[in-house]
Amino acid sequence: MSTFHYPDLQVCVLAAGKGKRMRSNLPKVLHKVLGRAMIDHVLHTVESLKPKAIAMVTGHASEMVREHVGQPVNLDWVIQDKQLGTGHAVKQCENVIRDVRDVLIVCGDTPLLSVDTLAKLVDEHRSAGTDVTVLTAKPVNPLGYGRIVRDDDGNVTNIVEEKDATDKQRQISEVSSGIYCVRHEVLFDLLHAIGNTNAQSEYYLPDIVPLALNAGQSVRAVAMFDSDEMVGVNDRVDLSDVEAIMQKHIIQDWQRNGVTIEKPETVRIEAGVKIGIDTVIQAGCYLIGSTQIGDECRVGPNAVLVDAWLDDRVNIFAFSHIHGAAVGSDSKVGPYARLRPDARLDEKVHIGNFVEVKKSVIGEGSKVNHLSYIGDATIGSNCNIGAGTITCNYDGANKFHTDIGNDVFVGSDTHLVAPVRVGNGATIGAGSTITRDVADGGLTLSERNEQRHIGSWKRPQKENI
Ligand code: UD1
Numbered sequence: 236m237s238t239f240h241y242p243d244l245q246v247c248v249l250a251a252g253k254g255k256r257m258r259s260n261l262p263k264v265l266h267k268v269l270g271r272a273m274i275d276h277v278l279h280t281v282e283s284l285k286p287k288a289i290a291m292v293t294g295h296a297s298e299m300v301r302e303h304v305g306q307p308v309n310l311d312w313v314i315q316d317k318q319l320g321t322g323h324a325v326k327q328c329e330n331v332i333r334d335v336r337d338v339l340i341v342c343g344d345t346p347l348l349s350v351d352t353l354a355k356l357v358d359e360h361r362s363a364g365t366d367v368t369v370l371t372a373k374p375v376n377p378l379g380y381g382r383i384v385r386d387d388d389g390n391v392t393n394i395v396e397e398k399d400a401t402d403k404q405r406q407i408s409e410v411s412s413g414i415y416c417v418r419h420e421v422l423f424d425l426l427h428a429i430g431n432t433n434a435q436s437e438y439y440l441p442d443i444v445p446l447a448l449n450a451g452q453s454v455r456a457v458a459m460f461d462s463d464e465m466v467g468v469n470d471r472v473d474l475s476d477v478e479a480i481m482q483k484h485i486i487q488d489w490q491r492n493g494v495t496i497e498k499p500e501t502v503r504i505e506a507g508v509k510i511g512i513d514t515v516i517q518a519g520c521y522l523i524g525s526t527q528i529g530d531e532c533r534v535g536p537n538a539v540l541v542d543a544w545l546d547d548r549v550n551i552f553a554f555s556h557i558h559g560a561a562v563g564s565d566s567k568v569g570p571y572a573r574l575r576p577d578a579r580l581d582e583k584v585h586i587g588n589f590v591e592v593k594k595s596v597i598g599e600g601s602k603v604n605h606l607s608y609i610g611d612a613t614i615g616s617n618c619n620i621g622a623g624t625i626t627c628n629y630d631g632a633n634k635f636h637t638d639i640g641n642d643v644f645v646g647s648d649t650h651l652v653a654p655v656r657v658g659n660g661a662t663i664g665a666g667s668t669i670t671r672d673v674a675d676g677g678l679t680l681s682e683r684n685e686q687r688h689i690g691s692w693k694r695p696q697k698e699n700i
């Protein structure tokens with residue numbers, strides 16, 4: 236990946252709008268695309284340019300946005316009390332911008348933007364020596380975007396919003412991405428001159444284009460290489476469109492980095508996920524949040540991994556659900572297993588079907604293969620926990636711990652009533668209810684009823700009425 240450094244560039248991110256079309260209580264830029272808020276995608280991209288500073292314009296629910304973003308060192312918060320338009324929003328940054336050559340203006344609602352595209356915009360703006368440069372594209376569907384109006388010689392003369400455009404202008408396929416690079420020296424004089432006589436009574440940023448031309452300044456358009464990058468999110472239809480595009484890119488990146496993904500169109504891999512080489516992700520998997528998967532693992536089909544951590548050569552069988560849990564190398568989990576937060580499996584552990592593990596550590600080589608609940612427990616190495624074993628960790632008010640040593644064999648259908656400790660090498664007979672600590676070695680089993688046989692007993696027959 237290329238690295239960038241623009242010490243004489245100021246970035247302004249516009250994120251004050253409510254995003255009315257989202258119909259949401261959440262500000263638009265906090266809506267997530269593949270697990271990350273839109274504003275985080277945009278911030279990550281502009282931070283990669285290493286600009287001098289970033290001004291973030293917020294207004295609607297600014298406290299929520301601020302709380303979410305925190306306080307990066309080179310970020311200034313700018314409040315736009317009333318959302319009077321994109322031009323008005325940039326104007327609010329006037330006092331925080333000092334001593335830079337150019338100002339790069341981006342919108343908080345275009346999360347697909349790449350750093351290479353922004354760098355290309357700034358570089359071409361500078362090499363052409365232009366005052367105002369707008370980033371444009373020709374998307375498949377230009378509906379809703381500002382159209383780029385050019386004269387007969389192909390020079391940009393204006394940008395017209397959809398709502399203000401004539402029928403003829405709406406036919407124009409070249410649109411504005413809403414992203415501009417403007418010479419700092421001219422920007423604020425232009426912004427002060429913007430009026431709001433238009434269909435939305437807003438101070439439109441695109442109006443700097445005709446104003447600059449009137450003032451004898453130069454305006455240029457730089458075209459985007461991939462028009463997908465500029466898709467702006469205005470409603471939830473756009474949100475899913477953008478997510479689909481980003482998903483395709485993320486999946487292709489992992490494929491190119493040595494991960495096999497079966498039926499990629501059925502798989503969800505969020506932006507924060509990491510996957511090692513020669514790992515196979517099978518159909519229908521959901522890899523969510525900060526999930527990290529090692530090399531040579533196999534996941535799926537239909538497994539859900541949320542903030543999960545898998546070491547190398549782990550096999551997760553179909554329909555397993557792993558949330559906030561860690562799985563050691565060469566372990567096998569599932570099918571239909573559930574690992575809940577703070578489940579930690581050491582190396583070569585087997586967790587089988589319909590087993591739930593919560594807040595427990597399971598030692599190397601131990602097996603819990605069928606129909607069990609292991610909660611608030613520590614299990615040593617090389618143990619075999621029989622089918623249907625339950626750690627009874629909850630008395631209705633408090634949780635208690637079960638501690639099992641190494642080389643323990645727990646017979647099927649055992650209840651371990653916590654707090655309880657089972658010593659090393661102990662064997663517990665099937666069907667036991669263990670309420671007191673078990674010594675090392677030997678066989679422990681709770682009292683059983685005598686087994687009886689009634690030879691004369693007959694199965695009931697259906698009565699013929
Ligand atoms: C805008 C552009 C349009 C461009 C499109 C690209 C204007 C007038 N229109 O339209 O030319 O094709 O983006 O996606 O610039 N915002 C503020 N304060 C405001 C208004 C908006 O901070 O007063 C922010 C919003 O939070 C948003 C961004 O500016 O992040 C763009 O606003 P939005 O309402 O989405 O504009 P579009 O209709 O998409």
Ligand code: MG
Nearest residue numbers: 344467468469
């Ligand atoms: Mg928009």
